[in-house]
Amino acid sequence: MSTIDKNLTSFIDIAADSDFSIHNLPYGIFSEAADGKRRAGVAIGEQVLDLSVLETEGLLSLDGGSYFDQPTLNAFIDSGRNNWTKTRTTIQALLSNASETLRDNTELQKKALFKQADVTMHLPVQVPGFTDFYSSKEHATNVGTMFRDPNNALLPNWTEMPVGYNGRASTVIVSGTDVIRPSGQLKPNADDRPIFSPCKRLDFELETAFVVGKGNNIGQPIAVDEAADHIFGMVLLNDWSARDIQKWEYVPLGPFNAKTFASEVSPWIVTMDALAPFKTSCPTQEPKPLAYLNEKAADSSFDITLSVELLPENANEATVVCETNFKYMYWSMAQQLTHHTITGCKVEVGDMMGSGTISGPTPDSYGSMLEIAWNATKPVTLKGGEIRSFIEDGDTVIMKGYSEKDGIRVGFGEVRGKVLPALTFDFDK
């Protein structure tokens, strides 16, 4: 699957810089305003191909029932890798210039193709579990430098394991969902008691997340060289974070309220099959990981260009505040998944596992405002003149990502979220 057939073209009009080339074919769940019915689709150029229509027409002959006339992709994903590959191959053929089935059937096209601009995207999977890792060495070093000790920025366990924590699956939301500024406990003065207040240091975290495609049984860890087989695809993730709430709450049991109000993902799951041509190696891991984390594969990372833009409420134009790459991640997704299950934890189809903030080596590649504005000591001036250390009410955060090679582009689209003002509570008065 990792070679690209450059001669493969579609009869559909696809811009050269479209994330959704015929080499991509990411899966999502969409609905039309008319009936609101959720079903599965694939993004192609500026359109969505309705897989429930293709399935009804008998064009996707999969064993075992209806997978696409469903409000989530879980049943399809759970049906296994053979079905993933078969479906991808079939759809790619149907969309290619070489096949007349869809190309020459305008009636079918009318039923099965929708403009993305006309449909609503939903969470692509029902998410049983959400986990967030912390696997960028640059990010962990930056945070450690700011808040602990610049000379010992990385904690000793960091280079031995992909450190992670359990997040909250119930607040994984899809791109386009507004985010209410959270209120909670802050401690502005060390000597005073905490106060109840809207978060004053609201931040994004630029991440990706992988979607588990195959689970394990409780008590049975997934071997690191088999872990890639358990991964269906990837999305972009904005792991919204309330830095001031986190600072006060997180010792000793980790982030909780600071992270559980919104974890926002892009709507299209880009499959590992589509990303395979963009494989690359992880940074050198030194010390060599313990045997259970030691991968045979030399290319278990991916070259994915990532960016973050800020768009204040009344700005004419968004400002790029971060450009980085997934390939900087120290720990691979396979290592993350193996570590997650090593004591016997069960993972399930649809689980999302966040990468952790993806920071690169230079300040323009840092994946959070905390790092970009260096704990508010280096505020950022946006186009139009607004200044930001953290995210303000009305700001929209837009994250984008794509892989590109030999003129072939496979992209994620975007995850976009706008911040609404905090609620007012009775007990505030």
Add this chain to the structure above:
Amino acid sequence: MSTIDKNLTSFIDIAADSDFSIHNLPYGIFSEAADGKRRAGVAIGEQVLDLSVLETEGLLSLDGGSYFDQPTLNAFIDSGRNNWTKTRTTIQALLSNASETLRDNTELQKKALFKQADVTMHLPVQVPGFTDFYSSKEHATNVGTMFRDPNNALLPNWTEMPVGYNGRASTVIVSGTDVIRPSGQLKPNADDRPIFSPCKRLDFELETAFVVGKGNNIGQPIAVDEAADHIFGMVLLNDWSARDIQKWEYVPLGPFNAKTFASEVSPWIVTMDALAPFKTSCPTQEPKPLAYLNEKAADSSFDITLSVELLPENANEATVVCETNFKYMYWSMAQQLTHHTITGCKVEVGDMMGSGTISGPTPDSYGSMLEIAWNATKPVTLKGGEIRSFIEDGDTVIMKGYSEKDGIRVGFGEVRGKVLPALTFDFDK
């Protein structure tokens, strides 16, 4: 609901010390070996009353469909408090001596009553989210004394909020499920690299968990004086813990692998209606909690006697190693739920929220081996002579709990789990 009708008796033979009196009526999911079909039942004495049979017979006239011919209780719980109350009242009447409907119908009794000893109990709910709090002041103080500073054992945020963290819903298991000793990263020597090894400090944590009966919308916190309305009932929870894995992994993002291999619960959900007569107050909260955590109710805790027994593989008799009470908990369940949602986190029907280890004021009331054997400095001698600082392979841990007042008993039954030896891995060789 909080007064007890002492004249209420059942035609069913119920021992005076049974946890499952006619005043209790906890809900569970059971199956028979014959067909394995899961459906809802209520425990009464040593029997289970099959609610799916009562429903089919038209004896539980609830609006809106079938709630009990289901593999989990989620649909029933989600149907709302009116249905909870109505069902409880109807079942209590059907089981009472005063009603002839079931009492005089041996045919119906044959269809609807099973010996608990003859059925298999399952997880009573599908658990969308599992959260664990840390709300025993005695436990937090003990841990802080052992591992940090006896003079500042409690961290400053502890008295300001019910500290908690997200657990792993996928590994919530029902009583009777064996637990494989987890393997993972340990760091026996501070100066050396970590090793991969079976956990050597496997522990239980005596907890209860409440089951969320009514969710909220994302972004909309649950007010503390409304929180009790969102709670359906309680179970016992053994929050299995790998202390050595935890010690190495948990800074800075909290416990992960140390806690995600098994969280074992009792099969019967005791409803808040059944527990209402046993309400009592929380310990004095000083300083007075911030307004959002400040409850009007003076009796938001419960008087529930709890115990832990250890039964080694070849022992003739279990040894009680802990006797404590839920009423020692500093933070109430209402405060926990409100704090959980204060930044906008969504909770869902079936979510389980662990109390945190329930330790009382004296060493015989500590809720974990870590505390009982005081970090292995005071090993415990069991009946039969075996010595324990932590849990060994083959050991069974049994937790029990009940409320009692005026001769009326409402109990939880037990959560029981046996430890199996660690797996052997290829890379160990």
